[in-house]
Amino acid sequence: MDEFKNYLEKYREVGYIVSLSHSIAYISGLPSLKLMEMVITESGKIGITSGLGQKSAEILMTDVENLKVGERVVKTGKELEIRIGEGLLGRMINPFCQPIDGQGPIRGKKEYQKIKRGALTFIERKRINKPLETGVTMVDLLVPIGYGQRELVIGDAKTGKTTFLLQSISSQAKKGVICIYVGIGKKDTALKWVEEYLKNQRILDKVVIIHTTPDDSPTLIYLAPYTGMTIAEYFRDQGKNVLIILDDLTTHAKVYREISLLLKRNPGRDSYPGDIFHIQAELMERAGNIKFNGKEVSITALPVAETLENDLSGYIQTNLMAMTDGHIFFDINEFRKGKRPAINTFLSVSRVGNQTKTQIEKNLADWIRKKMIEYQRAMEISQFGAELPVETQKTIELGQRLEIFFSQAPVTIIPRELQIFWVGLLISDFWKDKSLMEMKAEVLKILKEYQKGNLPKLPEEIEKIKNLEHLQFLIKEILAEVEKII
Amino acid sequence: MAEIFEEIIKKIITKEELIFFLEEINLLEKSIFIDVEIPLSEKLKGKVNEEFRSWLEKLEKEKFIPQSPDQQFSFFEKIKKDLLEVPQIRLEIAFQPSKEFLLRIRKWFKEEINREIILDIVVNPKITGGAIIEYQGKYLDFSLAKEITSIYG
Numbered sequence: 001m002d003e004f005k006n007y008l009e010k011y012r013e014v015g016y017i018v019s020l021s022h023s024i025a026y027i028s029g030l031p032s033l034k035l036m037e038m039v040i041t042e043s044g045k046i047g048i049t050s051g052l053g054q055k056s057a058e059i060l061m062t063d064v065e066n067l068k069v070g071e072r073v074v075k076t077g078k079e080l081e082i083r084i085g086e087g088l089l090g091r092m093i094n095p096f097c098q099p100i101d102g103q104g105p106i107r108g109k110k111e112y113q114k115i116k117r118g119a120l121t122f123i124e125r126k127r128i129n130k131p132l133e134t135g136v137t138m139v140d141l142l143v144p145i146g147y148g149q150r151e152l153v154i155g156d157a158k159t160g161k162t163t164f165l166l167q168s169i170s171s172q173a174k175k176g177v178i179c180i181y182v183g184i185g186k187k188d189t190a191l192k193w194v195e196e197y198l199k200n201q202r203i204l205d206k207v208v209i210i211h212t213t214p215d216d217s218p219t220l221i222y223l224a225p226y227t228g229m230t231i232a233e234y235f236r237d238q239g240k241n242v243l244i245i246l247d248d249l250t251t252h253a254k255v256y257r258e259i260s261l262l263l264k265r266n267p268g269r270d271s272y273p274g275d276i277f278h279i280q281a282e283l284m285e286r287a288g289n290i291k292f293n294g295k296e297v298s299i300t301a302l303p304v305a306e307t308l309e310n311d312l313s314g315y316i317q318t319n320l321m322a323m324t325d326g327h328i329f330f331d332i333n334e335f336r337k338g339k340r341p342a343i344n345t346f347l348s349v350s351r352v353g354n355q356t357k358t359q360i361e362k363n364l365a366d367w368i369r370k371k372m373i374e375y376q377r378a379m380e381i382s383q384f385g386a387e388l389p390v391e392t393q394k395t396i397e398l399g400q401r402l403e404i405f406f407s408q409a410p411v412t413i414i415p416r417e418l419q420i421f422w423v424g425l426l427i428s429d430f431w432k433d434k435s436l437m438e439m440k441a442e443v444l445k446i447l448k449e450y451q452k453g454n455l456p457k458l459p460e461e462i463e464k465i466k467n468l469e470h471l472q473f474l475i476k477e478i479l480a481e482v483e484k485i486i
Numbered sequence: 487m488a489e490i491f492e493e494i495i496k497k498i499i500t501k502e503e504l505i506f507f508l509e510e511i512n513l514l515e516k517s518i519f520i521d522v523e524i525p526l527s528e529k530l531k532g533k534v535n536e537e538f539r540s541w542l543e544k545l546e547k548e549k550f551i552p553q554s555p556d557q558q559f560s561f562f563e564k565i566k567k568d569l570l571e572v573p574q575i576r577l578e579i580a581f582q583p584s585k586e587f588l589l590r591i592r593k594w595f596k597e598e599i600n601r602e603i604i605l606d607i608v609v610n611p612k613i614t615g616g617a618i619i620e621y622q623g624k625y626l627d628f629s630l631a632k633e634i635t636s637i638y639g
Contacts, residue, residue, distance in 0.1 A: 013623050
């Protein structure tokens with residue numbers, strides 16, 4: 001109420017709600033109101049000006065509970081701003097940065113930031129040149145991501161997208177990267193699971209969770225990714241690398257469609273408004289790699305898109321593919337076959353990730369991709385039931401061995417050096433005379449021992465490797481040590 | 487038409503009076519298409535305010551009201567539309583104003599802004615004295631309560 005009075009005194013303008021339609025309020029008065037300006041009602045509800053007519057203005061209300069026609073409204077003279085500070089880390093908040101986790105107020109120094117800002121200019125941007133480890137072998141080896149990249153995570157519901165995203169958060173948070181998870185219209189249970197996962201991994205204090213549920217006002221859900229990006233920019237401007245997850249932008253598009261239809265905007269394809277590409281591309285453009293105080297800092301964005309029965313040709317899905325630097329495709333068919341993570345590497349793309357990789361990683365990826373294609377072809381032939389030539393049997397066996405590396409539990413994070421080392425062991429015929437089961441057990445044993453602190457020089461040694469021959473040489477050197485631990 | 491409108495607006499000072507007048511017109515519009523041969527002022531006897539009825543009678547005598555029911559309907563719709571377009575000034579004062587006071591206020595506003603206005607009077611003793619004026623979204627607080635608060639905090 002005090003805030004209302006202060007703004008009334010400051011601007012000496014008042015408006016009245018003349019009608020309400022879902023989350024849209026039409027107001028009269030306020031002659032100098034501007035587009036995107038924030039307004040406050042007498043009962044303290046916040047709205048954003050989305051349209052100006054001759055007799056009334058359209059306001060997107062963030063809360064319409066108990067709002068009445070005839071209620072007074074004042075202008076604030078500013079665009080929607082949120083208060084950001086270090087205290088947001090480890091907290092679950094709404095798009096206004098208000099805590100919703102029952103842990104009390106956000107502490108520490110805070111500063112106001114506009115939630116809708118322009119993207120970085122071309123000159124400010126730097127080439128993406130550092131690899132971002134997700135801790136998921138299949139992605140890190142075959143669809144690599146770099147710091148500052150925008151990589152779409154696309155797939156049907158319940159195919160393990162969120163699990164992969166949480167693995168990426170876990171891997172990055174442990175390296176000191178600030179992670180932001182934006183749940184766009186997600187159910188409470190889904191967000192609770194995310195929170196639990198992060199708590200169990202002991203990284204919650206490095207993550208900000210922005211939570212909106214389907215019950216929230218469409219305006220609030222629509223604003224969630226912008227808030228996430230603004231928080232990401234705040235931490236980036238402090239010289240920290242940030243990873244932001246936008247889960248998911250298809251829901252965001254649907255919410256924006258709902259708002260636009262209520263605002264009587266002309267519907268376009270699939271009833272989405274004409275500016276749907278613009279509003280999401282504008283958001284994606286805010287991510288990237290920049291030079292800040294002589295140091296390269298980045299916002300890496302992993303937006304999520306949901307498909308229906310593997311249909312990648314949907315309107316929003318193709319839009320998102322066009323505005324990102326590649327996509328990781330979670331295939332429902334692979335998921336049904338029991339593959340975890342259910343990533344279809346043949347249909348996944350990373351346009352800038354490869355430039356962050358070393359020569360050895362590129363060579364390994366080429367070798368794996370070639371072997372996987374051969375394996376897939378051999379598997380198709382094997383379906384005819386005929387007796388297979390020895391060469392084909394070998395191809396299938398190698399493919400199956402590679403799949404052991406790629407099969408990964410939701411809580412397992414595999415470091416980059418270990419991913420390369422495993423493939424090195426396979427190339428060096430380390431498991432030549434062992435069964436698949438034995439190999440699987442040994443792979444897990446190596447991982448367990450590595451996590452315990454065995455093979456301490458491995459990261460350093462892997463860093464020095466230039467080509468495949470060099471890798472095989474290193475394997476020979478530390479083979480005895482490996483055999484000892486397994 | 488302008489002549490009629492001027493006459494009406496002279497009678498209406500406040501928003502309450504405007505609402506009352508519009509309700510009378512609504513009632514009149516409902517009876518337009520019933521017993522079309524009987525004059526409107528006759529049909530509305532006892533149904534509307536006597537002042538409104540005698541004004542209607544006067545309009546009929548001076549042949550301002552069209553003959554056909556459709557034209558009559560459009561005629562009164564136009565009056566309603568014009569009245570709703572008259573700007574309203576919301577005036578928050580601390581006491582119940584007299585008719586003379588309202589007329590003086592309206593005269594002053596008319597001279598200042600050079601157009602007809604309707605006063606939306608809100609009585610709020612909390613403002614102590616003075617007035618709060620709202621016009622087309624502009625808000626000006628000339629209340630005594632504000633002065634007192636600014637002096638004593």
